[in-house]
Each structure stands twice: as C-alpha cells, then as structure tokens.
Amino acid sequence: MTATLDEKSTDSSLSGKRPGDAIFRGTTLAASLLVIVFLAGVAIFLAVKGAPALDAGPENLRDKANVFALVGALLFGTVLAAAIAMIIVAPLSIGLGLVISHYAPRRLAKPVGFLVDLLAAVPSVVFGLWGIFVLAPRMQPVHEFLVDWFGWIPLFAGPASGTARTLLTASIVLALMALPIVTAIMREVFSQTPRAHQEAALALGATRWEMIRMTVLPYGRSGMVAALLLGLGRALGETMAVAMVLSTTGVITSWNIVSSQNSNTVAAFIAQGYKEASPIRVAVLIFAGLALFALTFLVNFLGRAIATRGTVKG
C-alpha cells in the first residue's frame, strides 16, 4: 500500500511537467472534487429540506410522538431486513466464491461467475415482481413451518402471514440482489491468497478443503467482512423490491419477520409514501432519507476501511 503511494508521488513529481500528465491530473482531480461536492450537496439538500420534520405533529408521523421515533422504527426495520439478507448471503457467497476460485475447473468457473454477475443486471422491479408472484406463494408453507417449529424464537413468533409478503420474503429477495456483488468480491478475495501459502498447506498433505480452511479463509477474513458490509450497504438502500414485496403499511418496531405485521424499511416507506405530498409529510420523508443516507454511508465507509486494513495487513 505504502509502496504504491510512494511510487505514485515520485512518478508525478518526476513527470509533473509533461502536458499530458498535467491534463490527466487536472481532469481526475476535477472529477473527484465534483463527486465530493455532489455528495455534500445531497447531504445539505436533505438536511435543509428535512429540517421542518423536526416540528411535525403525530398526525403526520403515523402517530409517532416525534420524527426520531418514526425514523428509529424504520431504521430498525431497515437494518433487520438487511442483516437477515446478509445472513442468507454469507454462506451462499462464500460457497460460490470458493467454487469459482478454487473448486470448479476453469472451463466451468468462468460461466458460473458470469451467471452470478448476470444477476446484477436484473432490474429491481423484476426482483420485486418475482418476489410477489413466484417467491411469496412458495414461501407461505415455509412461514407456517417456521412458526410451528421455531415460534419460540422472537423472529418467528407469528402468526404466519397468509400472503407471505413479509420481511422474511423481502430479505430473501434482498439477499439475491446483493449476491452478485458480494460473490464477486469474495471470489476476488479468495483468489488473492498467496500461492506460497496454499502450496505450503498442500505440501503438508492437506486436502483441498483443509488447505482452504488453513490458508484461504483466515487470509481472507477481513476481505470477507468487507464484502458483506458492502453488500449490506446495497441491501440497506434497496427500495423497489422491498416496497413491492412488503404488504405492511403501518410503522411498527417488531422482531417478528413472518407475520403480516412487519417492521418497515426506510426506503420502502419513502417509496410507498411520496404521493401523499403535503409539504410537512414530504419533509418527514426527506428526513428519513437523510437518516438512510447517513447509515448507508457509514456501512460503506466501514466496509472500505476494513477492506484497506485487510490488504495492508496481508
């Protein structure tokens, strides 16, 4: 990490006088400044337009006492849905990543990787429709099963929703949507494991799986966490799929993810509510958006931080 930084600085100091370099440096600098200005602009816009929500009364806040109670409940639902999605994604993406990087013969690894990448190209509306019409009906018996057998876990307290358009179903859709990016990063992380360490394990008489457990997984631990956090960032902000799948309208705080009374997510709340546009209600929506912006930013930041720390350490 430091080596590349040093290289960069010596490079530019050596060749900074060449016009081509100056132009290139100028444009990249301008582009990155533009992005920062733009981000700051979004944050300021949200803060200014959302500020009136602080004075909103319960009639505009779904009967919550103040805007923080409302946004808090929504953030709870957002994090819950995204976290469940990540719990589903983690084993899938680690397994797929390993298959692509270490198990499949190269002829097979390429198309499998490509198929997973294709998932990223499916529009979220399509995911939403699929969630409603294909997944939900099939999930209904699963809901019954979970409530019957695992009802003692607060998540599955029930009663089971008749339509299965619940936070659980929404989380599964979210998981599928986050799968490509997370798998792509996992694959990259796994294939970075130095050959020397893998050969060391094999030379000791490790099977392939033992070699993976001894070298690939421990070496990639921070990369795997970063991949999941980046996927979490994606799942947090996902709007359409959740808004479509989730049948709930009220705003409650509930661990229960299988009943028809679910927590709602910020993004879905905004998507469901923006048509009822009295100025104060719009302010409430924007305030909720600001909270989501901050949360997503934080999670992505954390993911990047862990990713860079991992590469420096490695």
Place this chain on the structure above:
Amino acid sequence: MAKSIDVSDVNIYYGDFLAVEGVNMTIRAKSVTAFIGPSGCGKSTVLRSLNRMHEVIPGARVEGKIVVDGQDLYAPEVDPVAVRRQVGMVFQRPNPFPTMSIYENVISGLRLNSKRMNKSTADGVVEKSLRGANLWNEVKDRLNKPGAGLSGGQQQRLCIARAIAVQPDVLLMDEPCSALDPISTSAIEDLIHELKSDYTIVIVTHNMQQAARVSDETGFFNLKATGEPGRLVEFNPTKKMFSNPDESATEAYISGRFG
C-alpha cells in the same frame, strides 16, 4: 523411516510443453541428494514431481515411473494427499502460515493427520520439531507469537520444523537457503547434516559449494539447447562430480565456465 526413490524414464509436462525429458535416477535412503544446473532446466519441476506437488498446477502431468520404497507414486489408486504426507517439502521462500502462531505453524500438519491430540503430546511434538530444526532456543519463549514475525532464516527453519513435525519419509528442499544470509545458510546446512540420519533429503541449489558441502550424491540437469526440454546429464556421488565428472558439460558448469 527414510526411504529410497527410484525415478525411471520420467517426462514432465506443463500442458503441451515438455519441460523435462527422460530422467532416470535412484535416490538413496538416508542420504542427501543435490540437484544442480542452470536456471530453467527443470530442477524444481523434477523435485515437485517427487511428492506430486507438480499436479497442483493446472494442466501439469508426469509420465514414467516414480517409486518410493516399492510404491509407485503415480499408480491410479494412490492418493496424492497421502503421498505428500510421506514426502514433505520446504520451499525457496519461507512460507509460514501468516495467520498462525509459531506453535500452530509447527503443529499444523499434524492437526491434519490426527485431529485429536492432547495438549502434552502436541507440546512434545512442537518442542522436538523445533529442536530438530535448531530453532527451539530462539523461539521457546514466544511460541504464541506469529510465525511471520521471525527473521527470514528463522522462518525457513520454522518451515523445516513444520515439515518434519509430521515425520515424513523424505524431505524435499527447493533452494531453501537462497533467500538467507550466510549465517542462516550455515545453520540450515548443519541442520541438513543432522536430519540425514533420519530422512532422505533432496535439495535443489544454485550454490556449488553448498552442494559439495551437504550432499552425498549430485544430479546435474541441463538443457540440450534453448527451447529443448531439460534432462539429467549426470548423476554421481558428489565427490566424483566435483573432482572427476564423467561429462565435460558437468565439469564446465561446476567450474563456472558455463551458464
């Protein structure tokens, strides 16, 4: 415990590329055999074929027969994993597992073989292996520190300790000293002398003096011409190789008149 290795008519390929052709030799048990020769002539390739590490590379394969103590390594029913437990390997660059402590590094191979091991047995193996690798006195107070925190020479001896902890029959070493200073090198050469009484050792080296110092027998590999596959030019007792070799090419290489 130590075993002899018979190599007959071995050709080694990387995909379609024939890297080494027609190798025949017998590596004696409880002796040190050195491979020397110019870069790219296939020393590492032959060495890696002796514990089936060669086939870790996609497309790589071996033709011919390699027999360790009567067992054909490449017989269809032989599991490469089992072969590697018998024939250990030390690499050119020290490669201790970065996420493991010194203690865990040494014990890592044994954990694979026998999952259950009580603490005192494990402690015993760790001490014995580290003593065997001449590293015990330097690390006994920091066994739980990461292996990557040691010096290069210490790391290489840690890798040797790791390799001998599983008590293999044969120990293969690919230029084990090339990344080390003279003092660490000499420590490892002493170690090879001691290990010889228990193991069959094969070592690749670019250092003629080292081959002369540590080995009982030497194989000289060379390329017929650039682009041609490598072959074993001469295989003889080290004394003879360095005083009165059969081939003029060997003499030219050893005396440095030849790259």
